[in-house]
Amino acid sequence: MDINEIHAILLEEFGEAAVGAAPHDCIDPWIQVAAESIVDVATFVRDDERMRFDHLNDLCGCDYFEPDEKKAKKFDHEPHVEVVYHLSSMSLIHRMKLKVSVPRWKDNAEGSLPEVPSVSSVWAIADWHERECYDLVGIHFTGHPNLRRILCPEDWEGHALRKDYEMPLDYHGIRNR
Amino acid sequence: MTWIEGRFEENVITTTMEDAMNWGQQSSIWPMTFGLACCAIEMMATGASKYDIDRFGAGAFRATPRQADLMIVAGTVTCKMASRVRRLYEQMPDPKYVIAMGACTVGGGPYFKYGYHVVKGVDLVVPVDVYVPGCPPRPEALLEGLMRIQDKIKQRKVTRGESQLPVPHHSGYSALNV
Numbered sequence: 094m095d096i097n098e099i100h101a102i103l104l105e106e107f108g109e110a111a112v113g114a115a116p117h118d119c120i121d122p123w124i125q126v127a128a129e130s131i132v133d134v135a136t137f138v139r140d141d142e143r144m145r146f147d148h149l150n151d152l153c154g155c156d157y158f159e160p161d162e163k164k165a166k167k168f169d170h171e172p173h174v175e176v177v178y179h180l181s182s183m184s185l186i187h188r189m190k191l192k193v194s195v196p197r198w199k200d201n202a203e204g205s206l207p208e209v210p211s212v213s214s215v216w217a218i219a220d221w222h223e224r225e226c227y228d229l230v231g232i233h234f235t236g237h238p239n240l241r242r243i244l245c246p247e248d249w250e251g252h253a254l255r256k257d258y259e260m261p262l263d264y265h266g267i268r269n270r
Numbered sequence: 271m272t273w274i275e276g277r278f279e280e281n282v283i284t285t286t287m288e289d290a291m292n293w294g295q296q297s298s299i300w301p302m303t304f305g306l307a308c309c310a311i312e313m314m315a316t317g318a319s320k321y322d323i324d325r326f327g328a329g330a331f332r333a334t335p336r337q338a339d340l341m342i343v344a345g346t347v348t349c350k351m352a353s354r355v356r357r358l359y360e361q362m363p364d365p366k367y368v369i370a371m372g373a374c375t376v377g378g379g380p381y382f383k384y385g386y387h388v389v390k391g392v393d394l395v396v397p398v399d400v401y402v403p404g405c406p407p408r409p410e411a412l413l414e415g416l417m418r419i420q421d422k423i424k425q426r427k428v429t430r431g432e433s434q435l436p437v438p439h440h441s442g443y444s445a446l447n448v
C-alpha cells in the first residue's frame with residue numbers, strides 16, 4: 094500500500110492534529126505522528142485489515158542539535174529529538190515509517206527527559222529497542238514495563254548519543270581519557 | 271627449531287629444579303577462553319590449525335579463570351566490562367600472566383578519542399606483561415607475544431633471588447640466562 098493511501102486512512106481515523114498534514118515526501122517518506130497518539134496509531138496500523146503492520150523492524154532515536162555555535166547557524170533544523178518507527182507488514186509486504194518528534198528536554202528544563210508513550214504493548218520487540226533508545230538518546234518511554242539501561246552500566250550518567258554529551262573523565266576510578 | 275632442541279644429551283638429563291619447573295610451566299601455558307571484540311577472531315585463528323598455538327603448549331583454552339595461567343585480553347575493554355576483567359584476573363591462580371592484544375587494549379585504539387565508554391588501555395585495570403599492538407594483530411604477532419611470555423617465565427626465580435626481566439633480543443631469545 095502506498096504511503097499516501099495509508100496517510101489518507103490515518104487522517105480519516107485520527108485527524109490532522111494526530112498524524113500531520115501530509116506524508117513527508119522524500120526517498121523514504123514518513124508520516125509524522127503526535128506523541129500522545131502514537132500508541133493508538135500503532136495499534137491501528139497493526140490491526141487494520143488494509144495495513145497489517147505486524148512487524149517493527151527497528152525503532153531509533155535521533156538527536157537534531159548542533160552544539161557548535163558557528164555551525165549551528167547553518168543547521169536548518171529546530172533542535173529536537175525524534176523517535177523513528179520502521180514498520181513492515183509480513184502478510185501484505187509493504188513498509189512505512191512513522192516519526193514522533195519531541196523537544197530535547199521536557200519543559201525545556203535541561204536534564205529532564207522528554208516523554209514518548211511506549212509501544213512495547215503493541216510490538217513486544219519494542220521493549221528492548223526502547224531501552225536502547227532511552228539508554229543512548231535519552232527519551233523516556235512512559236508505560237514501558239522495564240525502562241532500564243541496556244548497553245551502558247546502570248550507574249552511567251548522561252545519554253551518549255545526545256549531541257551535547259560530554260565524555261566522562263573517569264568511571265569508577267578508571268581514567269577515561 | 272625451538273629453544274630446547276639440541277640442548278640435551280640422550281637419556282640422562284641434568285638440570286636445576288628451577289629450570290625444570292620453568293620449562294614445564296612455559297611449555298603448558300593455559301590461556302583463558304575469553305574474547306571481547308574483533309581481536310578475538312584473530313585469537314581464534316591463532317588457536318586453529320593454520321597457526322596452531324598448541325605448538326607452544328598454549329592450546330588448552332580453559333573456560334574458567336581458576337585453571338588458566340594466561341589471560342589474553344583480546345578486544346575492546348568497555349567500562350562496563352572492566353570490573354569483570356579485573357575479577358577474572360583476580361580469580362586466576364598465581365603465577366598469572368596477561369597479554370594485552372590489539373590497539374584497543376594497549377591504549378584505547380580507534381576508540382581513544384570518541385569512545386566514551388572504552389577503557390583507554392587494559393593496563394589501567396590489570397597489570398599487563400606483554401603488549402601486542404595491531405588492529406587486529408596478526409596471529410604471528412600473538413604467537414610472538416606468547417613467546418615473550420615464555421621468556422618471562424623462563425627467567426622466573428623459584429629459588430631465592432629476584433626474577434630478572436628478560437631482555438628482548440633480535441634472535442627472539444632473551445639475552446639472559448639462555
Ligand code: SF4
Nearest residue numbers: 308309372373374405
Ligand atoms: S584493536 Fe582493532 S581488531 Fe582489536 S578489538 Fe580493537 S578495533 Fe577490534
